[in-house]
Amino acid sequence: MLEAKLEEAALLKRLLDCTHFSSYTNESPCSPRLCLAIKELVTDANFECNEEGINLQAMDNSHVALVAVNLEASGFKKFRCDRPMPLGVNLNSLTKVLKCAKDDDICTIKATDDVDVLNLVYEAKNSDRIAEYDMKLMDIDAENLGIPDTDYDARVTMPSAEFTRIVRDLSLLGESVRIEVSKEGVRFASDGEAANGSILLKQTEAAKEKYEKYGKDDEEVKDEEDEEEEEDKPKKKKIKKEKVKKEEKDGDVEMNGDDDDDGEFKAKSDDEGEEEQEEEEEEEEEETKKKNKKRKKAPSKNGQPSKKAKKSDEVPSDGGVYVEMNQHVSLTFSLKYLVNFSKSSSLSNTVQLMMSNDVPLLVSYKFGQGVIKYYLAPKIGEE
Amino acid sequence: MLEAKLEEAALLKRLLDCTHFSSYTNESPCSPRLCLAIKELVTDANFECNEEGINLQAMDNSHVALVAVNLEASGFKKFRCDRPMPLGVNLNSLTKVLKCAKDDDICTIKATDDVDVLNLVYEAKNSDRIAEYDMKLMDIDAENLGIPDTDYDARVTMPSAEFTRIVRDLSLLGESVRIEVSKEGVRFASDGEAANGSILLKQTEAAKEKYEKYGKDDEEVKDEEDEEEEEDKPKKKKIKKEKVKKEEKDGDVEMNGDDDDDGEFKAKSDDEGEEEQEEEEEEEEEETKKKNKKRKKAPSKNGQPSKKAKKSDEVPSDGGVYVEMNQHVSLTFSLKYLVNFSKSSSLSNTVQLMMSNDVPLLVSYKFGQGVIKYYLAPKIGEE
């Protein structure tokens, strides 16, 4: 059976907003015909549960975008999953049920081995209210969506709010955006009927320092866990750039630091998982203000203020932009999807864009309990 | 070609809010049927650019109201316009493009001589972000809207916030307002189904002193420009009040200090027009904190604080009311337009109402970089 307890129901609620994007992206007056095109980008999804946590993968109905969420077992206040089980969830139903939770409720989800029902319990912090819901589950073909496993040629790390702002702005003008990473920085450009727009973000030194280790925390954490490569870290950091440029393999590992489901890292992951649990408790203590997660008390330079009570990010949002690239990339994407993706800024102050020419864009938000990744196929042969 | 750089994009954004008023003035619950009546008061406008600055004139679609904006070249951080050129702008498009600017961006607009595209560049203060937009221009018949060139019998100078409040309040009751200037002050009265309202503003001594020279700076500046009537100035100032009362002609000139394009006053206008430009600059100068440019150093007594970095006004808003009149006037206007006009309170703390019986009202807001003037025909034979 599965039993997972979350300190705050808010996380699930926000996560579902980010997954179950169905918005009427009618910001494109240029193409009102598209406004109704999306309706529901994702309606059903399998929540794959195992002892390491919960993974969700779903492809939008038009098979252009893919969303993958990973919640680590350590991100829960309590997590137990005796055997792998897929929970076939209708996102509309889950959205409704989650609306019945208050943001600060303690939320426990349970499923028995016959996985035909998901049990959700919302408990007020002071325990004077307990709400319980049973949601029917469905049988979804666990078509394992081939997550593209690419070595990206460019990675952009930037404040999620800025990304949100950019795609929202450009969606006022046109329906697609060309993202171009070059030595001068990253450029977002869109052509519309009324106007064309182009935004160039230059890398800042501050951002470079701040984000240099971002996305490689996994390693650090790992290292820390391993406890033996402490002295290695600094080295790694220093050569990181070179790695990206020279060692495709290692560079990619770093670039893909977010990858969760790769076999070869499994062993290590296991360790992490258990440790993380401990950390979790630690965290709670740390989270004096929020539900943030910063697991290890790593040589954390990301001592983040965690402004509101909403975002649980490790990096302040006032960020600046950090660009890493092996080669110039230029890709065109549908803005309506990116606008949807950018709703994840409620989960993290930082976003990473990973790109290589002619392969899907990866938009990744790391948050305290895991990571949400979006993949979007580029438009091809577009003007 | 045209190249104009503004210290803050916010000015343009606010200006467009004031020009492109399309609001559903549904503040009138009394007449919900009117809510949809306006939709778009002004959709397109020509931005007339020449070496002296930028002028915009537009009439609302129902030809009842007219808006005229003058931005002085001196109000820009940089301004260059090699030859006069009209930029035919769709205000909807410009609104969208301006939404893509952050308020504190440095904004540069450029147009080449073929004026088919307006180029807007938004540069973050720290230059790590540069956004560039190209907006298509259109060909608009430069129907030179006959701006009424009246000698006004009454002028009311008051805090713009108070005017905003009054028209908003009265718009809750009825759809028109009678504005009456008499010796006791200025009265705003509206009759509605639910209630009638009447607001009397009496002139205050403080306001008299404060505003005595407001709107007449033009003259001073003019004199300065002319450079030869220096000795005349003090004289003029002293008799100013008398002028208003005795010499209709001269009084009007003063009262009409803002008029820009009048045929018969052209000769005089010419002087005045140029003068105004200078005054503008004066005003800006006073705004020591903003993007001022102050060319001439006038004997400025309006050393005004200019609170925030937003409003660029020469007079504090805590104002009081100053009334000048040659004769009693009483006129009735549509409140929905006045409510729209009053949005310009974001540009200036002070507003001037100029009236004569049976001619359009002139509502004028002067701000650091120029002036925005609204003309509204009175309702006639109304109850």
Next chain:
DNA sequence: ACAGGGATCT
């Protein structure tokens, strides 16, 4: 505390 803008729902 109020106003404006954005997002969601009908």
Next chain:
DNA sequence: AGATCCCTGT
């Protein structure tokens, strides 16, 4: 497409 509600910014 319009109206209402919520959130953010001033």
